Amino acid sequence: MTRAYLAFTAKGLALAQKLAAAYPGSVIRCGHEAGQVHLADWTARQFAGSDVLVFVGAVGIAVRAIAPHCQSKAQDPAVVVLDECGRFAVPILSGHLGGANDLARALAAVCGAVPxxxxxxxxxGVFAxxxxxKHQNCTVLEPERIKLVSGALLAGKTVQFASDWPIAGAPPDGITAGDAPDFALTLCPAGDALHLVPRIGVLGVGxxxxxxxxxxxEAFAAFCAQNRLAPQCITAAASIDLKQNEAGLLTFCKSHSWPVQFFTAEQLRAAPGSFTPSAFVQSVTGVDNVCERSAVLAAGGTLVFHKYAHTGVTFALAVRPYAPDWRWQNV
Structure with missing residues (x-):
């Protein structure tokens, strides 16, 4: 997580440095003197490149600075403002998805402020x-549907959920399992629910x-369509070391910001589980399956979608161990 602190005064700069000592990030003061930055320039640069912006000064100045850059709760960074005396910590953007509320509480604890x-x-005191x-490591596919769930809970209504994984602990007040869910924890979204997609997938590639x-x-799009898979679940890719210099594969993974891990044939043969064998793949690579075995090894978890072949490409998906918990605030 990248944090950037901006102070408006010398006193504010001292507080920003104190906060950054606890929660590291770049620290600078805005102004026209040497070593200082222009408020608008700094905000534009950090809004595009940082996960968190912390202003130490007046809320009004911060609001005017970020206003031209705000897009949506799914894209905007977290923004927190503290007054230069360290009395109040105010999250003003991306409180939940960006984590501004959590950070405001954390920064408040550093300087004795009130969040x-x-x-x-x-x-x-309603479930958000x-x-x-965010705390379950999920992407929210339809952020515009968040208000439907929150609005129902705030109105005292019961909200249904569905999950492809058992969730530890008791559901919060107003939340119950149901066949017509208002929100669902899944890799394969369907219907009008708010879909939360865990970022736990590893794509095996041959x-x-x-x-x-x-x-x-093209093959990846077909693979996702075939399985109704939300590609947002994938965080990494894997293959055999024979492919580690394949420009097309490397560029494909880079375009999705996936780190890619390569294994030897010997390592792949040792992967635990049952896999789809291919005599041809065995003759070329020395192992009977590349996509499934590499996915399982890189994920250290379970194979979810077996080998899928399309235009000379094979894909498989494995997921890392995952244990969602209703009690996230207490663990």
């Missing part, structure tokens, strides 16, 4: 599905020599 949390679910999703990035992208 000023204004989100309705927090103010009313987007905050829970391909012919010289396979292009475009061919891989």
């Amino acid at each position: 000023v949390i204004t989100t309705a679910t927090d103010a009313n 599905v987007d905050e829970w999703a 391909c012919k020599r010289g396979t292009s990035t475009e061919t891989l992208a």
